Amino acid sequence: MSAVLSCSGLVSGYLNRPVLHGVSLDIPQQGVMALIGPNGHGKTTLLRTLSGFLTLRAGHISLNGTDINRASVHARVESGLIHVPQGDQLFTEMTVEENLLMGAYLCVDGAEVSNRLNEVFALFPKLKDRRNQMASGLSGGERRMVGIGRGLMADAKLLMLDEPSLGLAPLVIEQIYEALGHLRQSGMAFLVVEENPSRLLSFADSLCLMDAGHIVWRGTAEEAKSSGDILKTYLGGQ
Amino acid sequence: MTQLDDLTRHLLIGVLVIATFAVLPVFITQRYLLGEVIVFFIWAMVAMNWNLLMGHAGVFSLAQMLFFAVGAYGMAMGVTFTGMSVWVAIPIAAVSSALLALIIGMACLRLTGAYVALLTYAIAEMIHVLIITDTECFTLVRNNCQQLFGGSTGFSRFDDFGFRPLLKKHWILGNYYTVLAAFGLTIFGVIVIIHGRLGLAFRAIRDNVGYASSRGIDRKKYQVVAFALSALLTGLAGGVYAAHYRFAGPSLFEFSTLMFILAMVVVGGLGSTWGPLIGTGIMMIVVEFSKEMGDARNLVLGLALIIFVVVMPKGLVHLASNAWRKVSHDRQETKADS
Amino acid sequence: MDVVIQIVITGLTLGSMYALASVGLSLIYGTLGMFNMAHGLFMTLGAYVAYSVAVAFGIPLVLGIVVAMAAGALIGIITHLVMVRFMLGTADFGTNVLVATAGLGILIEDLLLKVYGGYPYPQPLAVEGFTRIGRVTVTYQAVIIFAVALILILGVAWLLLKTRFGRAIRATALNREAAMLMGVKADTVFLQVMALAGMLAGVAGLMISTQATLSPQMGGDPLLKAFVICVVAGLGNVWGAGLCAFGLALLEAAIGFYIGVRFGFPAMLILVILVLIWRPQGLFGSEKVVRL
Structure with a gap:
């Protein structure tokens, strides 16, 4: 299967300190790829590099075969590379609906936008009740739903989720993953970053393990379960 | 070469700078040029103090010329209204400037950044406008109406340092060395603040306000101190300015x-x-x-x-x-x- | 009763001009995090350009307003393109941009002085005539100022609250990176905000010049008021700025009437400082919780 996004030899980071030391990765057209690994080893940096906030020192990124090495953030969004950042980053003083509408900012077709809005409301019915509430007044779980919903409002080819379970109660994580489970039927590609892989082992189609700025292991969820040593080494025996 | 600590090194440079200016009149004798160097001393004093506040203490004050003006006006008013000696009036004016800064600082420095800049600017402008729109005569000076704060013309032709009768045609040298002394005082004062304990606190505050405050460094307290100290030295500059030019007026604002x-x-x-x-x-x-x-x-x-x-x-x-x-x-x- | 009417009318006229000035100022601060010290000169420039076009072609006031808006927008755009754009995201942006725009202000003021001279001109676009409410004279010009301010500010409110364009501006102001992740071109939004704020400033300048005269320094006083208004409202709070503009203008008018015009601004400033001691984030500003 061809890759929706492929990158090779990525080197990037902050100021004079590279965080990624040559990351190569192919993300399949469909299904969920999980990127796991301990904190501070470059997972978020990789996403920020892919979405264009950090400039590449070396390496290539191509989206659906088109080179996007030097493309701006909004150009990448335009071509369907959608990044749902860590910690939601909602527009706090806007309503839930306005937040979601911002997700479809690049879509100027009003009917299409309200279609997508209804889809998001169908997925997260809670948000429909809260549509006119300020985002700042939401609970952590609702915020996460707005964050993910906002990503879904865009015309995504690849949706990158940075720690969708971060800071949530187990029950809420359950709800979020349930919704994500519905989404995988849509035929979209997902890259899900988590520090704790326990849930992703059953959820993802393939896994990548990141350590110190390198991808040190990749394979299917079954392979990961059977070759438990690797995961144990890095994540302390899951 | 042994490594000197920052404070000593900069103090030595300061001594060198002052010594250079002290021997300068041997080579430059034209009164005009010496006058220009005096102006340099005065503006440099203001600039150094502003840099101390803005570049080191993180206080973006736009009231620096207000403090300068308080020094100049204070000196002019002291001499004009009470007839006190210039040498008494200047320190009093400088201290008044510091006191005003203390009040303004305590009121404004709860805020930070652009807020401070705007408020200090607004306060300076307010005082400027109050002074120039004042038309009530306080006394008569040479049969002219003299407002308490000088009105739109300000104060002029009051006593200066008094070197004219003393040094005759070399009176400018008297002014030169007096202003140089004030300049030297400012240099040492500013260096001691920047490279001393206070400066250390400023660097801590600038690098990480939260951590600094958790170690007992109160941002507001230190900034108010810096504000008042710099106003003291800026007021001193204003005082010697007024005494040198025999003028203090709203153009300073x-x-x-x-x-x-x-x-x-x-x-x-x-x-x-x-x-x-x-x-x-x-x-x-x-x-x-x-x-x-x-x-x-x-x-x-x-x-x-x-x-x-x-x-x-x-x-x-x-x-x-x-x-x-x-x-x-x-x-x-x-x-x-x- | 007449006194109250007089104060209200003066306050509303002043408030309209202050609101036009401070809404733009606040919009720029909220979106770019920059305090525009040249805003007063944006106003002055709008007034002068409208004056020049009016003298040359004898246009009516409506067109004059359009011209002033265009001039203000243009200077806003130029400021962004030649200056602010290069400074965004650099260290100490807030302080540096204040210095740079102050420099720009003094530069424009000097250019205006060189082109037009320091002599104060009357604004030909002012409308003559007046009506009376009770025994209080209300000039048509004051009515026009109030109407123009109301229309423009409601227009801006509609733009910001109800349109996709306005949502992008608000989103950028609230969270620049997140807005970029939605596909918003932050640079374009900044440019649009500078143009919009410049437009409001241009009109404000034209309105101010109909109440007094044109001079290169005419922007100084309203800018000072706008500063204080924005600070007390909470920097970047556009609605608060609009409200405070009217509130403080009414206060200024009342103080001016009962105590003396020269004490209007000092009273305003003292009130503002007291408010800030009580609420350092401004009346309408939300307290920012900073994680250490």
Whole structure:
């Protein structure tokens, strides 16, 4: 299967300190790829590099075969590379609906936008009740739903989720993953970053393990379960 | 060579600078040029204090010319209304300036950043407008109406340092050394603040307010202290200005004067130690030339501010120190090669 | 009663001009995090350009307003393109941009002085005539000022609250990176905000010049008021700025009437400082919780 996004030899980071030391990765057209690994080893940096906030020192990124090495953030969004950042980053003083509408900012077709809005409301019915509430007044779980919903409002080819379970109660994580489970039927590609892989082992189609700025292991969820040593080494025996 | 700590090193440079200026009248004897050097001392005092606040203490004050004016007005009013000696009036004026700064600082420094800049500017402008719109006569001086704060004309022709009868035609030298003394005091004061304990607190606050405050460094308290100290020295500059020119008036509050000093600080190097001195010299020369080219003073000031802030926000000193580092680095490399 | 009417009318006229000035100022601060010290000169420039076009072509006031808006928008755009754009995201942006725009202000003021001279001109676009409410004279010009301010401010409110364009501006102001992740071109939004704020400033300048005269320094006083208004409202709070503009203008008018015009601004400033001691984030500003 061809890759929706492929990158090779990525080197990037902050100021004079590279965080990624040559990351190569192919993300399949469909299904969920999980990127796991301990904190501070470059997972978020990789996403920020892919979405264009950090400039590449070396390496290539191509989206659906088109080179996007030097493309701006909004150009990448335009071509369907959608990044749902860590910690939601909602527009706090806007309503839930306005937040979601911002997700479809690049879509100027009003009917299409309200279609997508209804889809998001169908997925997260809670948000429909809260549509006119300020985002700042939401609970952590609702915020996460707005964050993910906002990503879904865009015309995504690849949706990158940075720690969708971060800071949530187990029950809420359950709800979020349930919704994500519905989404995988849509035929979209997902890259899900988590520090704790326990849930992703059953959820993802393939896994990548990141350590110190390198991808040190990749394979299917079954392979990961059977070759438990690797995961144990890095994540302390899951 | 033994490593000197920052404070000692800068104090030594300060002694050197003052000594150089002290022997300067041996070589320069024209009264006009000595007058220009006196003006340099005065503006450099203001610029150094502003840099202390803005570049080190993190207080973006736009009231610096207010403190200067308080020094000048205080001295002028003391001499005009009470007939006290200039030598008494100047310290009193400088202390008044510091007291005013203390009050303004306690009211405004709960805030930070642009808020402080705007409030201090608004306060200075308010006082400016109150002074020039005052028409009530306080006394009569030479049969002219004299408002308490000088009204729209200000104070002039009061007593100066009194060197004219003493030194006859060399009176300017008396003024020169007096202002140099004030200049020297400012240099040492500013250096001790920047490189001493207070400066250490400022660096801590600038790097991480939260951590600094958790170690017992209260941002507001330290900034108010810096604000008052810099107002004291700026007021001193205002006092000697008034005594040298025998003038104190509302023109001191003009926005372009404020920008002139700001340009000195920015061109020289915000946050450095010696940048403002260099900036003062350069801006005085540049403005002198621009006056000859069809009064383009404000045009040049505006351009200088924009260009330096956009292209070289750390000023000439930073550029020079970078160049120096490069030169010494190259030299080391050639040594290593040979 | 007449006194109250007089104060209200003066306050509303002043408030309209202050609101036009401070809404733009606040919009720029909220979106770019920059305090525009040249805003007063944006106003002055709008007034002068409208004056020049009016003298040359004898246009009516409506067109004059359009011209002033265009001039203000243009200077806003130029400021962004030649200056602010290069400074965004650099260290100490807040301080540096204040210095740079102050430099720009003094530069424009000097250019205006060189082109037009320091002599104060009357604004030909002012409308003559007056009506009376009770025994209080109300000039048509004051009515026009109030109407123009109301229309423009409601227009801006509609733009910001109800349109996709306005949502992008608000989103950028609230969270620049997140807005970029939605596909918003932050640079374009900044440019649009500078143009919009410049437009409001241009009109404000024209309106101010009909109440007094044109001079290169005419922007100084309203800018000072706008500063104080924005600070007390909480920097970047556009609605608060609009409300405070009217509130403080009414206060200024009342103080001016009962105590003396020269004490209007000092009273305003003292009130503002007291408010800030009580609420350092401004009346309408939300307290920012900073994580250490």
